[in-house]
Amino acid sequence: MIPAVQLAPSASWFSNHALLVVVAVALTYCFVHVIYNLFLSPLSAIPGPWYYAISDFWMTTHVIRLRQCKAVQSLFEQYGPVVRIGPNKVVFRDLSTMRNVYSVYKFDKSTYYKSLLTNDNDHAMTTLDHANHAIRRKSYAQHYTPSNVAQFQPEMQEFTFQLIHSLEKLNGKSPVECLALFRHLMVDVVVSSLFGYRLGAVGRWAMDVEDPLSTAINDFPKRGILRSVVPAWAWNLVCRIPNKRWRQMCDSDQILAEFVSARVYEMRAEKNAGKLGDSERLPMLQRLLEYCYSPTEQMPDHDIISECIGHCMAGTDTTSTSISYLFWELSRRPDIMKKLQAELDDAIPDSKLLPDITTLQELPYLNAFMKEGLRVYTAVPSLLERVVPSSTSKHGPSNEIFDMMGYALPPGTIVATQAWSMHRDPVVFPSPDSFVPERWLESPYTSSEELAKMAAHMMPFGTGTRVCGGQNLAHMMLRLAVVAFVRNFDVSAPPETTQESMDIKDSFVIFPAGFECKLVFTPRQ
Numbered sequence: 001m002i003p004a005v006q007l008a009p010s011a012s013w014f015s016n017h018a019l020l021v022v023v024a025v026a027l028t029y030c031f032v033h034v035i036y037n038l039f040l041s042p043l044s045a046i047p048g049p050w051y052y053a054i055s056d057f058w059m060t061t062h063v064i065r066l067r068q069c070k071a072v073q074s075l076f077e078q079y080g081p082v083v084r085i086g087p088n089k090v091v092f093r094d095l096s097t098m099r100n101v102y103s104v105y106k107f108d109k110s111t112y113y114k115s116l117l118t119n120d121n122d123h124a125m126t127t128l129d130h131a132n133h134a135i136r137r138k139s140y141a142q143h144y145t146p147s148n149v150a151q152f153q154p155e156m157q158e159f160t161f162q163l164i165h166s167l168e169k170l171n172g173k174s175p176v177e178c179l180a181l182f183r184h185l186m187v188d189v190v191v192s193s194l195f196g197y198r199l200g201a202v203g204r205w206a207m208d209v210e211d212p213l214s215t216a217i218n219d220f221p222k223r224g225i226l227r228s229v230v231p232a233w234a235w236n237l238v239c240r241i242p243n244k245r246w247r248q249m250c251d252s253d254q255i256l257a258e259f260v261s262a263r264v265y266e267m268r269a270e271k272n273a274g275k276l277g278d279s280e281r282l283p284m285l286q287r288l289l290e291y292c293y294s295p296t297e298q299m300p301d302h303d304i305i306s307e308c309i310g311h312c313m314a315g316t317d318t319t320s321t322s323i324s325y326l327f328w329e330l331s332r333r334p335d336i337m338k339k340l341q342a343e344l345d346d347a348i349p350d351s352k353l354l355p356d357i358t359t360l361q362e363l364p365y366l367n368a369f370m371k372e373g374l375r376v377y378t379a380v381p382s383l384l385e386r387v388v389p390s391s392t393s394k395h396g397p398s399n400e401i402f403d404m405m406g407y408a409l410p411p412g413t414i415v416a417t418q419a420w421s422m423h424r425d426p427v428v429f430p431s432p433d434s435f436v437p438e439r440w441l442e443s444p445y446t447s448s449e450e451l452a453k454m455a456a457h458m459m460p461f462g463t464g465t466r467v468c469g470g471q472n473l474a475h476m477m478l479r480l481a482v483v484a485f486v487r488n489f490d491v492s493a494p495p496e497t498t499q500e501s502m503d504i505k506d507s508f509v510i511f512p513a514g515f516e517c518k519l520v521f522t523p524r525q
């Protein structure tokens, strides 16, 4: 017979009460965590709801409900310009802090941006630290200078008028879904500027034939969200669900990578064969193929591929959603439409022949409309997260504390502001929720100082060293699309497009609550 093993009295107590012990340790941990975050953390003096200070859970509920930027805005309205929204996260709405964080001290980005990786690899937007980003940015910066972007005007106009001709055939008889319409336009424009390649997405849209690349670009962010919530082991199973549309969404990253890789290998082959021209109008890819990180290190192909996918993603839905919202606004504001049409009829005698962009940049009411459009409907209204560094001194690490409007923030604190709130500060923009292009026109009621103050608060393309790389291209396409469409069409909303269906939702970029923006474009008499 095997003798029974006698446990020491204390060991047997623990084994009998194991669950109790675990619960007690967990409760003590939670208690210490709560007490620390509420009373002892260096951030505890910062205003904000107490429950936000102890957990990121509360802000996550707004993220899931696709209303983070509105939630942050109401916290500013309640608690003032600095608010603690998590145990380690502080948001601000203040011009000089914005300059310090993004432009003067150039804080590194937070790890949030890793959720935007393409091809499982970094591109400029996801490169967190300032030094590595500077090397990445140099690879493409020349491509988007205003003068270089202006060289791509002929294609931009051609694709825009291709759309206009297709819509003229519809003769205003049925609504068109603008998000898809302008996505196809932007896919053609971006692909042409990146690769010098004519994709024909607009042509396919006109023939009601699916363009797989445009679909993949639309699917890619949804895939990213799904991928981040499904455990890695389950992802392969999820992707095997036998539904064609579903599989297409799961494969969107592969579709994009295959398309871009094909362009890279094609152009590299041409380069090796000495067949690449040296014209002044280079596609961005040609610049990347020639770019070196250091005198001995060329930019590798996998970085070139993810950089190009990054630009396809960053440039397409942002611009097409902005254009869609501008037309939605015009569909319900005939007063603005009339003023725009009057100015454009005057400046553009032949509706099918647009003048050079420099002429279109000098039209005062159009300029005011574009600024107000970017203020109210910026496609990226979201928190642009940065991390307080170990030192803001140029003389190296010193563990000094960053002073944000009187609050001392230790290194590692995540700080951010958002365009949604900078653009809706009622002191700078009276009646901030109203769409008023006239606020941008100098008048007896608006001084040049007020105009300068409004301009300084605008950050539709971000701000500082990480500002949108393609903003000149975006500005140009927004303007060309508005001018060409307003000159040629009247626009109205069908009954299914309503204030509710167009309510702005955000998941870093914006989209309408109804996931579509149907409008009717009727050729002008």
Ligand code: HEM
Binding pocket: 124, 125, 126, 137, 190, 310, 311, 312, 314, 315, 316, 318, 319, 322, 378, 379, 380, 384, 385, 460, 461, 462, 463, 466, 467, 468, 469, 470, 471, 473, 474
């Ligand atoms: C209305 C249209 C657009 C808006 C509102 C927009 C907005 C933004 C914003 C806010 C950022 C900065 C993100 C941050 O600081 O975290 C950004 C970055 C970027 N955008 Fe855009 N964007 C637009 C169009 C475009 C276009 C057309 C392209 C190129 C084809 C583009 C390429 C990029 C790139 C490459 C970056 C990363 C910049 C870097 O870190 O070097 N964007 N964009």
